[in-house]
Amino acid sequence: MKRRVALFVTCLADQLWPAVGHATVAVLERAGCTVEFDARQTCCAQPAFNSGYQEEAKRVARHFVEVFEGCEAIVAPSGSCTAMVHRFPQLFREEPAWAERAERVAARTHELASFLVRELGLGDLGARFPARLAWHDACHGLRELGLKREPRQLLAHVRGLELVEFAAAESCCGFGGTFSVKFPELSSAMLDSKLASLAEQRVTHLSSLDGSCLMQLAGRLARQGAPVKTVHLAEILAAR
């Protein structure tokens, strides 16, 4: 039986990188799922939540819950947005009715790699992506969702792909949402430390499961004129 999956494309992918959304759909379909997209969806509320604007975050989170609470499985091409949805019960801790609804939605919300490996038990999706590639362990995926093995397991099956581990793989890229514009120099210094550790690896591509980290990394790589391309995990898995 085909699994029905509701795609939460995330606001950033929706507006900045539709290709990541399309790739996610393609990968999920190849994994045997029926993908639905509810166009009422917007954002996970993280920007306001992380900035301390609780009421504003709740307003957006309530909308998320209303849109997705009827779905069996919700999949997002982002560890950070997924981790935010997992924090909804904490956000609504003083509103038990909403906390309960949020709990149900949170339990069904999965990051893409986690869904493919943990929920569907898949590894090989038949992808081909020739590259010498480094993997950035995006913080929220790594530390809040515990995703270390899962993306590597998927990448190991990609034809033509050589995965290169580098020392700062688990170091923060310095994005941190509004942190990146509140403290731009500090954010960039963190970014440069990360990229310095990558420089000697001579990779062609840098990938992650979070578009926001890739935006930060790509922004600096482009400014430096570095030849490294950034690519979302979904795009690699969708490539043939």
Added chain:
Amino acid sequence: MNLPGPETFAANARAALTDETLRGALRRATDTFAERRGAALAGVPDWEELREQARAVKAHTLARLDHYLEQFTRNAEAAGVHVHWAADAEQACRIVGALARQHGAKRLVKSKSMATEEIHLNAALARDGAEPVETDLGEWIIQLAGETPSHIIVPAIHKTREAIGALFVEKLGIPPSSAPAVLAAHARERLRRHFAEADLGVSGVNFGVAETGTILVLENEGNARMTTTLPRVHVAVMGIEKLVPRFADLEVFLRLLPRSGTGQHLTSYQSLFTGPDGGREGPRELHVVLLDNGRAAMLSDELLRPTLGCIRCGACLNACPVYREIGGHAYGSVYPGPIGAILTPQLSGMERAGTLPFASSLCGACKDVCPVKIDIPTILLELRQRAVEGTRESPAARGGTVERLAWRVWSLCVAGPRRYALAARLARLGERLPFLARLAPPLAAWSTTRERPRLAARPFRATFRRPS
């Protein structure tokens, strides 16, 4: 010396980023400590269980701290300890100052202690005409330089050995050298004289045991052992959160703390004091100053209370990508790094330190390494919320008001599909008008160091087709 405070964190951080010597020293030191910690952990298969035990002991103790403080006081007094209660920094300094006067102690030696840094004891004693000398090598260097510590367990982490060599030439008149052994030998010679002459020794406390009234001091240089045994009087300043209920509880913390802090299996010295020995070998008198200074108020808040579980190992500093770039002084507070970002606003108030909870990318590396499992990112988020609520009540700063309005507009736009689509259309329009970008400070801040992402011609929602 006028040091920058937490209010100017952003500017402090910018200044630190231009100091290449500082950043080189930080990178080497934090890397070394992180590596040593990793190696030390490899030999402890039950590390996660130990962390959980430590967390549970701390949570239990903090939930009944009044009971354990009474028990500690009773048992310590029964063992001959003079126990003092200090409600705040000023009172704590007054107690130590009075003890120094009472014993005619002009020359004091001190072993490393964050609690005494917190209450600025040295400055208070100096105002009284006393001469406190720091005897931990790093602290002594910092004292010679007239600076403040920039790391919880490695106070001079920001200094290279060349800088220390130059400092010794200037302050001690030694021949130029940057060889650690040579510099340490000079320090030892000076410090031995201070130990021999001191009338009173001041230490901190790593753990206090309620059931026995014992205090434990951990160190590596032997200076704390001498500080607490050579002078006639030993005064220990202990934050009230340092208690554990039972002597047996020390085992778990003794396994966690040295491994987390310096990557050692055990510190070189562990000194346990259960009352004075009446001057037979050690001091005639032992005083313990129990320091509140805002801690009791923190206890009443269940969300923030785990902050008090901190055992001051410094592991979160070494792991923090922010601390690793800028070091401790940029935080403008006694406690820097991730733990400082949650502790300082609670001790010094949001008005002074309200920026610190925002000085984090919320990467969570601190939480991963914390030996007592303090969920620092969650507490940072909670404090951010309270900082914002503070500006709601008194919107003093214009930036606060503008920011609040911006988030309100954002949330209204994003909480419904039509408004979201409209906002996205407006953003696309705005992107074609470069002068608008200059009006948006976040975009300008982004673009100083990074290329700006471009909105897609059409969003995903406009191009998605339902599968058949």
